[in-house]
Amino acid sequence: MIATLVRRLWLVPVLLACWELLARAQASPYLPAPTRIASWMYERWFSGPYVLTEEAVDNFVPSLVRVVGSWSVAVVAGVALGVAIGRVAWLSDYVDPLVEFGRAVPPPAMLPVFLVLFTMGTQVQVATIVFGVVWPILLNSIDGARNVDPLQLETAAVFGVPARLRLLRIILPSASPKIFAGLRLSVSLALILMVISELKGSTDGIGYLLSTASNNADMPGLWAGVVVLGVLGYALNSLFLMAERRVLTWHRGARRTA
Amino acid sequence: MTSTAALAGRGRSSPSRARLAKYLRHATGVAVFLLVWELAGRTGLISWLPAASTSLARVAQLAADPAFLADLASTLTAAAVGLPLAVLVAVPVGLLLGTVPVVEEMTRAIVEFLRPIPSVALIPLALFFFQPEINAKVALIVYAASWPILINTLYGVRDVDPVATETLRSFGFGSGAVIWRVSLPSAAPFIFTGVRLAASITLILAISVEYVVGGAGGIGAFLIQASTGIGADAMVDVIATLVWAGLVGLVVNTLLLRAERRLFRWRHA
Numbered sequence A: 001m002i003a004t005l006v007r008r009l010w011l012v013p014v015l016l017a018c019w020e021l022l023a024r025a026q027a028s029p030y031l032p033a034p035t036r037i038a039s040w041m042y043e044r045w046f047s048g049p050y051v052l053t054e055e056a057v058d059n060f061v062p063s064l065v066r067v068v069g070s071w072s073v074a075v076v077a078g079v080a081l082g083v084a085i086g087r088v089a090w091l092s093d094y095v096d097p098l099v100e101f102g103r104a105v106p107p108p109a110m111l112p113v114f115l116v117l118f119t120m121g122t123q124v125q126v127a128t129i130v131f132g133v134v135w136p137i138l139l140n141s142i143d144g145a146r147n148v149d150p151l152q153l154e155t156a157a158v159f160g161v162p163a164r165l166r167l168l169r170i171i172l173p174s175a176s177p178k179i180f181a182g183l184r185l186s187v188s189l190a191l192i193l194m195v196i197s198e199l200k201g202s203t204d205g206i207g208y209l210l211s212t213a214s215n216n217a218d219m220p221g222l223w224a225g226v227v228v229l230g231v232l233g234y235a236l237n238s239l240f241l242m243a244e245r246r247v248l249t250w251h252r253g254a255r256r257t258a
Numbered sequence B: 001m002t003s004t005a006a007l008a009g010r011g012r013s014s015p016s017r018a019r020l021a022k023y024l025r026h027a028t029g030v031a032v033f034l035l036v037w038e039l040a041g042r043t044g045l046i047s048w049l050p051a052a053s054t055s056l057a058r059v060a061q062l063a064a065d066p067a068f069l070a071d072l073a074s075t076l077t078a079a080a081v082g083l084p085l086a087v088l089v090a091v092p093v094g095l096l097l098g099t100v101p102v103v104e105e106m107t108r109a110i111v112e113f114l115r116p117i118p119s120v121a122l123i124p125l126a127l128f129f130f131q132p133e134i135n136a137k138v139a140l141i142v143y144a145a146s147w148p149i150l151i152n153t154l155y156g157v158r159d160v161d162p163v164a165t166e167t168l169r170s171f172g173f174g175s176g177a178v179i180w181r182v183s184l185p186s187a188a189p190f191i192f193t194g195v196r197l198a199a200s201i202t203l204i205l206a207i208s209v210e211y212v213v214g215g216a217g218g219i220g221a222f223l224i225q226a227s228t229g230i231g232a233d234a235m236v237d238v239i240a241t242l243v244w245a246g247l248v249g250l251v252v253n254t255l256l257l258r259a260e261r262r263l264f265r266w267r268h269a
Helices: A002-009 A009-027 A034-045 A054-087 A091-105 A107-118 A120-148 A150-158 A165-201 A206-216 A220-248 A250-256 B002-013 B017-040 B052-062 B067-100 B102-116 B119-128 B133-158 B162-170 B175-214 B220-229 B231-265
Strands: none
Touching: A002 A009, A002 B002, A002 B102, A034 A054, A034 A150, A034 A220, A054 A091, A054 A120, A054 A165, A054 A206, A054 A220, A091 A120, A091 B017, A091 B231, A107 A165, A107 B175, A107 B220, A107 B231, A120 B017, A120 B133, A165 A206, A165 A220, A165 B119, A165 B175, A206 A220, A206 B102, A206 B119, A220 A250, A220 B102, A220 B119, A250 B067, B017 B052, B017 B119, B052 B231, B067 B102, B067 B133, B067 B175, B067 B220, B067 B231, B119 B175, B133 B175, B162 B175, B175 B220, B175 B231, B220 B231
């Protein structure tokens, strides 16, 4: 157990030590030592009365709320619309080219529309994230809902299973592997859009901290922002994978026996 | 259910006619969308939205606007330089990690930590390290585009038929030859999928860097410039540029999908 852990992790402390030595030897302002970044983070963000300082709470919380909230809105909208479009065969032919185009637009390119509309603030972030991440979710939901086994649906119809149950027990489960593939893409995309929209159109948030650090040429601050975003990305991804594993257990079990 | 049966029947009798009907429905969908957009803009139902005709006219004008074309070229150049560099970096690393388990195991923790960092968070840092800005843009594109290629190469190499590699090995081929003759070709479809994913990431990064830098060219800079304009004109410019960005994305995506289908037809068969 410990031996495996050592075998897997030994390179991390070695690299950090090399970085530390290199930074001390060079004394370049651009490459602060890891210990310096850590102490900067502790002083500015983690030495508050309840661990977090005021600056940390005022910027981490809005970012977190925006990214999780907007992503949830995009998930609900994307899955609901996608399943509806995917189940109505004639409708998907009409909307296909529009959805394809929407997905082809590089997501950050939507940001200026919302900068013109709202100038600054949470609305810019929410709109940018929702309109940026909804496409892979929508596309995968359409695809998943379209390819539900017709035999199962017809059987359910013959036995008089009500539409609501058919949706919950047949369509959604059989579309879920596809839907989750879209969701996985959207998690990291949401984080990217949160950062870029906060860099350009916000007065708080982690992206805003990055942009002030950059204006003040505060190198430890920039590195600290990257570390916090890395941890946030890691946490969101792990949470998502946990949820996915839980929801899709039956699917993997079914594939293994098949 | 009767409608699906009818559709299937029609498809069987004349597939080309069914396809024509499908294209017609595509065209109808787009036409209805444009009509609704036009009406919503003209009647002031959505007050900030310029009408479809106004916006599309601006799209056409931009095609003859030298400033816009220079910005478009700048973005596409950065992407076109960055993507092949990312392939050159990520494919060998992926092959190494995929074929030598010891290396994969010791670097896994680092990969797992670096990968979730949103690449745009590195923009301010990269701008301090790489000057002029074009270097920072290409460096970030290479970094961000490398991840999907690396991960897909890794999966592809793991998916290689062990019988094939063992056979070659037992005939006395060295490990370099095994990688070159078996691992790389059989991982190629995976790698190409990674490249296709990476292509859309190059555009995300290029535009994001151009936003942050502002004055250094590219459609990102053009968009930010347009968004600081006044009133309705600003929106027309922004939407027209957005349509261009979508067209570029669509062309790149379609070309890569076509290439993928053509190159790896043997795999789908």
